[in-house]
Amino acid sequence: MELHEAVHLWEPTPGYLNTASYGLPPRPALEAVRRVLGEWQRGDEPWSSWDVSTGRAREEFARLVGADADDIAVGAAVSQQLAPVAASLPSGAHVVVPEAEFTSNLFPWLVQDLNVRTVPLEKVAEAVDGRTALVAFSVVQSATGEVAPVDDIVAAARAHDALVVADATQAVGWLPVDARRFDVLACAAYKWLMAPRGAAFCYVAPAVRERIRPVAAGWYAGEEPSGEPHAYYGPPLRLASTARRFDLSPAWLSYVGAAPALELLGAIGVERIHAHDVALADRFLAGLGLPPTGSAIVSVDLPGAQERLAAAGVRAAVRDGRLRAAFHLYTTDADVDLALNALT
Known part of the structure; x- marks a missing residue:
């Protein structure tokens, strides 16, 4: 288009x-939400008809960032999606973050028992060393619009076997982003993806999936042995084998609006x-x-x-x-x- x-x-x-x-x-996003509001008010449709939008939005986000849909988790906010990563780091692990980083990609590390070092954005790559367990930064800085030196930071992290975590909230939707360059990439959808607030996406690389404990796992993160999604009742623990194990139960109306907005972005390019x-x-x-x-x-x-x-x-x-x-x-x-x- x-x-x-x-x-x-x-x-x-x-x-x-x-x-x-x-x-x-x-308009397609707004009309979709208005339609579902009426359905909700009248009780005309099962929730599963709205939940279809969650899958559509997941697939479209994956296409936008060059990833597979199986590597994308859905949630509500960046901080919620990064919290399991922070909780999975060993006590005292060293983390490097830009000093002016938006707090959704700073507080998750600070609330844990971690050694967090903040430096100017242009100094992040050189601050990564052999002690660094993880480096976290925004692809585009919220306050200034500055595009991060992604190549330098990723190269430094790979040289020292540090995890690379990015907040792409101010990037995806206008800036080409390849999620596969990162270990974890989170993105709230209510800004450049033009979705209702309450929808967020997170790329989790297959290579690091087992290193992250899904501490917010619920019914939407489950998978029955038959392969059917959504384990409603009782043990044993049966999490999805894909990044869906990190899914948060979706805010349906937010994803009803997100799906057509993301599809439009994909159509334009x-x-x-x-x-x-x-x-x-x-x-x-x-x-x-x-x-x-x-x-x-x-x-x-x-x-x-x-x-x-x-x-x-x-x-x-x-x-x-x-x-x-x-x-x-x-x-x-x-x-x-x-x-x-x-x-x-």
Whole structure:
């Protein structure tokens, strides 16, 4: 699908530059949720009809990140998906994390009895050494939009046999990401994947699956000996042999909205989305006399910017004292110009 064919599927109020906070649903996602709300209200359908969307969303996310659906777990939030990884590390294990990392990929390590070292993002690779058990970082930093030096960090981790854990919440959906480069890659879907909050995905490499204890295992993580999913009652423990052993029982309405949103992203193609989003971000920076960054998220130090943008009806965010603007499929040149006129 071409971008110009998809643009009518969103109806934002002009001036929305805040996808890094939450994405806007395309019409198919919104209509799917509205339909199921009615079914829920009336009791017309069994829950299993809604749960089909969980499988659809899992498969589409896997395609977006170049993985197999069997290697993707579903859940509700990044911190929930990383907690079993942290809980499986030995006491005192050394973990390296960027110092400005979003807390969903920091608190899971800090609450355990681990030796967590935080360093500037550009120093993460050189901070990995023979003592390091795991390195965790965001593919794209939430506050600044900076794209991490993935090649350097992964190479350093592999050289020292350290696990590589990534938060791709601010990346998947606009930036091409290959999940197979990591041991674990988690992603909340309510930003660039434009799903309702309550849907999240986690790639777990087959090579590390047995090293992680599925401490949140429930009925949705089970598998009957016949191969049928969902072990409802009684022992013995019979977890799925795939990454589904890490599944959290899904919030059905969230996945009902996630499936069509992800399918639309797949139909358009991440390469096209990347070119569109970054071009708009670069246009915004050029209008401020700033160089391009290659990211769909930009962070600029402009005192009073949020107030001026709000007065013009432009929605953006402030993170770490700086204006953060984000540009996605439904952003237009007119949105960029509206923001620039307010700021300049």
